[in-house]
Amino acid sequence: xxxxxxxxxxxxxxxxxxxxxxxxxxxxxxxxxxxxxxxxxxxxxxxxxxxxxxxxxxxxxxxxxxxxxxxxxxxxxxxxxxxxxxxxxxxxxxxxxxxxxxxxxxxxxxxxxxxxxxxxxxxxxxxxxxxxxxxxxxxxxxxxxxxxxxxxxxxxxxxxxxxxxxxxxxxxxxxxxxxxxxxxxxxxxxxxxxxxxxxxxxxxxxxxxxxxxxxxxxxxxxxxxxxxxxxxxxxxxxxxxxxxxxxxxxxxxxxxxxxxxxxxxxxxxxxxxxxxxxxxxxxxxxxxxxxxxxxxxxxxxxxxxxxxxxxxxxxxxxxxxxxxxxxxxxxxxxxxxxxxxxxxxxxxxxxxxxxxxxxxxxxxxxxxxxxxxxxxxxxxxxxxxxxxxxxxxxxxxxxxxxxxxxxxxxxxxxxxxxxxxxxxxxxxxxxxxxxxxxxxxxxxxxxxxxxxxxxxxxx
Numbered sequence: 001x002x003x004x005x006x007x008x009x010x011x012x013x014x015x016x017x018x019x020x021x022x023x024x025x026x027x028x029x030x031x032x033x034x035x036x037x038x039x040x041x042x043x044x045x046x047x048x049x050x051x052x053x054x055x056x057x058x059x060x061x062x063x064x065x066x067x068x069x070x071x072x073x074x075x076x077x078x079x080x081x082x083x084x085x086x087x088x089x090x091x092x093x094x095x096x097x098x099x100x101x102x103x104x105x106x107x108x109x110x111x112x113x114x115x116x117x118x119x120x121x122x123x124x125x126x127x128x129x130x131x132x133x134x135x136x137x138x139x140x141x142x143x144x145x146x147x148x149x150x151x152x153x154x155x156x157x158x159x160x161x162x163x164x165x166x167x168x169x170x171x172x173x174x175x176x177x178x179x180x181x182x183x184x185x186x187x188x189x190x191x192x193x194x195x196x197x198x199x200x201x202x203x204x205x206x207x208x209x210x211x212x213x214x215x216x217x218x219x220x221x222x223x224x225x226x227x228x229x230x231x232x233x234x235x236x237x238x239x240x241x242x243x244x245x246x247x248x249x250x251x252x253x254x255x256x257x258x259x260x261x262x263x264x265x266x267x268x269x270x271x272x273x274x275x276x277x278x279x280x281x282x283x284x285x286x287x288x289x290x291x292x293x294x295x296x297x298x299x300x301x302x303x304x305x306x307x308x309x310x311x312x313x314x315x316x317x318x319x320x321x322x323x324x325x326x327x328x329x330x331x332x333x334x335x336x337x338x339x340x341x342x343x344x345x346x347x348x349x350x351x352x353x354x355x356x357x358x359x360x361x362x363x364x365x366x367x368x369x370x371x372x373x374x375x376x377x378x379x380x381x382x383x384x385x386x387x388x389x390x391x392x393x394x395x396x397x398x399x400x401x402x403x404x405x406x407x408x409x410x411x412x413x414x415x416x417x418x419x420x421x422x423x424x425x426x427x428x429x430x431x432x433x434x435x436x437x438x439x440x441x442x443x444x445x446x447x448x449x450x451x452x453x454x455x456x457x458x459x
Contacts, residue, residue: 023069023070023071024070024364024367025070025071025072025364025367026071026072027072028070028072028073028364029072029073029074029075030072030073030074030075030104030105031074031075031076031077031102031103031104031105032063032074032075032076032077032103032104032105032106032107033076033077033079033094033097033098033103033105033106033107033108034052034055034059034076034077034078034079034107035078035079035084035090035094035107035108036078036081037057037108038057038331039057039058039327039331039388039389040057040058040059040108040327040388040389041055041056041057041058041059041060041107041108042055042056042057043055043056043076043078044056052076052078055076057388058384058385058387058388058389059107059108061384061387062107062375062381062384063107065375065380065384066368066371066372069371070364070367070368070371072364076107077097077102077103079093079094079097084301085301088269088270088301089268089269089270089271089301090108090268090270090301091110091268091270091271092270094106094108094110094357095116095119095120095357098120098357098358098359099119099120101359104358104359104362105356105357105358105359105362106356106357106358107356108356109126109127109354109355109356110354110355110356110357111272111352111353111354111355112125112353112355113272119360120357120358120359120360121357121358121359121360121361121362121365122355122356122357122358123355123356123357123358123365123368123369123372124355124369124372124373125353125354125355126354126355126356126372126375126376126381127353127354127376127381127385128351128352128353128354129321129322129323129351129352129354130321130322130347130348130350130351131273131319131320131321131322131347131348131350131351131352132252132319132320132322132325132344132345132346132347132348133251133252133256133257133317133318133319133325133344133345133348134307134311134317134318134319134320134324134325134328134329134342134343134344135250135251135263135311135316135317135318135342135343135344135345136263136311136312136314136317136341136342136343137340137341137342137343137395137397138247138248138249138250138343138397139247139248150233150234150237150238151233151234151237159202159230162226163195163198163199163202166198166219166223167191167194167195167198168191169219170194170216170219170220171187171190171191171194173213173215173216173219174190174194174211174216175187175190181210181211182211197209197220198223201220201223201224201227202223202227202230202231203231204227204228204231218426222422247397248262250343250345250397251263251317251345252345252346252348253346253348253349254284254285254288254348255284256345257288257317257319258284258287258288260317262314263314263315263316263317264291264295264298264315264316264317265277265288265291265292265298265316265317265319266298266299266300266310266311266316266317266318266319267292267298267299267300267318267319267320268299268300268301268320269299269300269301271320272352273319274292274299277289277292278292278293298316300318307320307328308328308331308332308342311328311332311342312332312341312342317345319348321352322344322347323385323389325344326344326389326390326391326392327388327389328342329342329343329344329391329392329395330390330391330392330395333392333394333395338394340392340394340395342395343395343396343397344396344397345397356372
């Protein structure tokens with residue numbers, strides 16, 4: 001075969017035939033479920049006869065692109081809110097419509113489940129979604145005790161014990177050291193004066209100790225050194241606590257939700273989360289499941305405006321797809337005059353693949369899968385999504401709120417207390433050495449007095 005023949009054969013093969021120009025779903029009509037879930041899917045009804053006259057949203061754009069690409073026609077079948085109440089959840093309602101052949105395709109993205117493969121099929125995954133807690137925007141805490149928060153309770157307790165120990169040790173040294181300044185004072189008066197001295201030093205105001213006794217000055221110097229460390233640590237942390245906003249903590253994990261004392265968890269009825277929690281009997285999931293069993297009203301039906309209104313009461317945090325959470329946050333923000341009333345936490349350690357549900361043994365499944373894969377790989381799905389899902393950045397508590405500085409622990413001041421302890425020990429050692437030396441000196445004087453010279457008179 002010559003080169004010219006090969007070229008001509010290639011050109012002829014490249015020319016599309018009449019059969020290849022015919023799109024594979026030409027003449028096919030699909031019935032697709034439609035559920036009012038703004039802004040992902042909305043529709044406008046006629047005020048006179050309540051008939052739907054216009055559809056809009058993410059799923060409408062996807063169906064328009066698929067129908068144009070594959071040359072099929074479609075119509076939406078509305079799923080009313082009353083049907084959702086009857087079936088107990090949105091997913092079970094949509095699946096029931098599909099099983100009863102009232103629709104050929106579920107337009108809402110859902111998670112493929114093994115237990116449903118006997119009654120329906122799923123398209124190729126369109127996207128991966130993460131989940132997060134949608135919750136009331138954290139409120140400012142009334143920080144009445146801001147002046148004591150720089151230190152942990154153990155630090156304050158240790159300071160108090162050390163203060164009492166220093167005052168008693170100095171009183172002991174003074175009472176047993178024959179110091180002239182304190183000779184005419186009672187023990188109570190000495191304790192009061194030393195307590196005021198220690199307090200003034202601790203507050204960084206300076207003070208005077210009218211005594212040159214080394215043992216007394218050692219323990220006083222150790223207390224002064226410790227007071228410097230405490231005062232600088234306290235003032236630095238106090239400034240941070242006062243200037244930084246004091247907001248309630250954001251719920252980011254299952255543990256945060258289980259340990260929350262102000263909010264309960266709420267999930268969509270029939271969702272995988274609800275089933276996992278209700279079936280759990282121990283651990284964090286068991287604790288969250290107990291909350292759902294005690295409060296059955298927290299299993300919501302995803303009815304329009306139900307979720308946002310429920311969250312605004314401040315009772316609960318809603319675990320759902322972060323996309324849905326961002327929509328709820330922005331919707332509530334726009335309705336409230338751009339005030340941030342809700343926010344979302346960090347994504348939890350869980351994600352799901354999302355697909356469209358189709359009837360069992362759907363004839364054109366492979367063709368639709370190819371188009372959905374093309375839509376995902378080309379970025380067209382992300383383009384459609386960004387038109388309707390806009391994150392409210394100003395309501396992102398993780399970016400807006402500044403973390404509070406943690407209170408200083410006893411471990412942070414270990415060196416200061418160590419210095420105080422060393423000073424106290426040295427002070428006592430010096431005091432007892434002085435005491436012993438004074439006792440020895442007194443004994444020597446007594447011996448000297450007892451050995452006076454004897455005079456012998458000569459006759």
